[in-house]
Amino acid sequence: MSNLVNTPFGKGMTFSEIEKCREVTPADRKAILDMSDPQAVQTLLMVTPPRPKAITTDEDILMVLRGINFNAGSRSEDMVSLRIWLNAKHIIVSQNLPVRSVDVIQERLATYATPVEVMISLTDEIFNRIESHISEIDGRVDEAEDLALENPDQKHRAQIMNFRRELIALRRYLLPQRETMMTLSRSTSKLLSGDDRETLTNQYYRAARICDQLDALRERLSLIQEEITAILSDRMNKNMYLLSIISLVFLPLGFITGLFGINVDGMPWTGTPLGFVIVCGLCIAAAGFILAVMRKQKWI
Template sequence: MSAGLIHAFVLDGEGGAKKLDWQGLQSWQPEHGELWVHLDYSVYESKEWLIHGSGIDDTVADTLLSEESRPRFSLLDEGLLIAWRGVNHNPKSNPEDMVAIRLWSDEHRVISTLKRELLAVNEVVEMLARGRGPKSLSQLLIEIADRIVWRIGDVVDEYEEQMADLEGQVIERGQSNLRSELSSLRRQVIALKRYLAPQKEALMRFSVEKISWHSQDDRIQLREVVDRITRELEDLEAIRERAVVSHEELQNRISEELNNRMYVLSIITAIFLPLGFLTGLLGINVGGIPGSENPDAFRYFVLGLISLIIVQFLIFKWKKWF
């Protein structure tokens, strides 16, 4: 990357592209071919070029330089203003902490800006390097959108595997520490879904708008991307619901275990309550205690307590208390 310029390519119309530096970008003209400029908006040179050298409207430049943006699609007189979000595969980052990419497109060029690396863009660059990339700017936008959605699908698949594993653990073990894992997964799903819902709407608008430099095949491909992101949203909603059901099942299992323990303690208490009463009654330090002068009295008393336990056991069994 040279002072904010991550990539600049002139498409050759055959799936390849010629790479430009800042000097080549400054001298580019529409007759040279369709241009894709990819910038790090946090670098000063990128800001200067967008505001003073790109020739785009100031409002569009401000949007391309904005720190925060939700997914959107706007059809302006001069072109298209798009904001998408892709999953974050950067080191020590969470996938749901999504990377924002903003794009401006007209029939001659695409300008894209971001701050953090986005694998979907890198894959498109590699395709161009191999001569198997998009042949037009319209296909370039669709390819970026398609790669973003595929990457989102990979994360959703990982969430589904985590959910299936947690469901198995809930059924097999039902340990209380699974609650935090279920809650964490639900938070991740909700965070990802937060951006995918408006992204779906942006892609739908992109697919239905009549744009002069988009062919019918381009619209069909866009609809495929919309269908795929719709399925990913449905899968995320299913994962969230499964997490809720598993959390409830876990709570029920924990409550059942607690009730079983309380039940056992109640039975033990019921058995030893009369025994404690009798031992306490005969243990008072006053005269007239029965058997105090009889050397076999303790033996008879113990046998009486054992008999009482047996009678209690039979009564509990008869009442089906256990």
């Protein structure tokens, strides 16, 4: 079954979508090769998702982008790979997992006149979804921060760690994607007009802002995690301090009771009924003396 879907648009233009690049038929591969070139075919049909990049010539543009993975059962930080090749008449979009941005562009295909317009609109849609997802993460971080600082515990600390892992994964793909947009904005390809380069430059700035936002969020999460760690450490230190005080108070009491508990001749007050009261008084006096010394030293 063919995985290559060709849709005409504009005046003699063709939008080709490879729905599952791992399952293309020999006929699909030949059709793609007839439209593009061997290097483009290799990238478009690569099994292992390549990192974001852009290669431009006067006749064509080959680029790889990453989009947010909204597919069921997948983690959003495992970004989907989208490979795009275009020339003056054709644009080929290759994916192995469904990408919502591509579906949106297909619905608007009748409004575009050239493959470059499709490419620019597609990258814009991808960045829209990335920004929306990061804003959602920002909101969840706000909620997690309030809960974590109100009642810090290991559960909230683990939640902050999960946020950091998600941001690190996103940043791993979005940093080279920023460089990809810079390469496109500086391209001298004849396919791009001055207005196209200006639009791509704005998209580069947009990608840079997204990366800056990720860095700011990651730094914020680090500060939250440090604050939680400090609060938990302070709480543990207070508990250990309390246990130390209790141990210090009861240490001489244990010595006194141990001393008077030995079974040898010569122990004082063994013949008087007030012996137990006297020993209790000594214990109370020793405890009071230790507490007084600790208070004087401002230990308590």
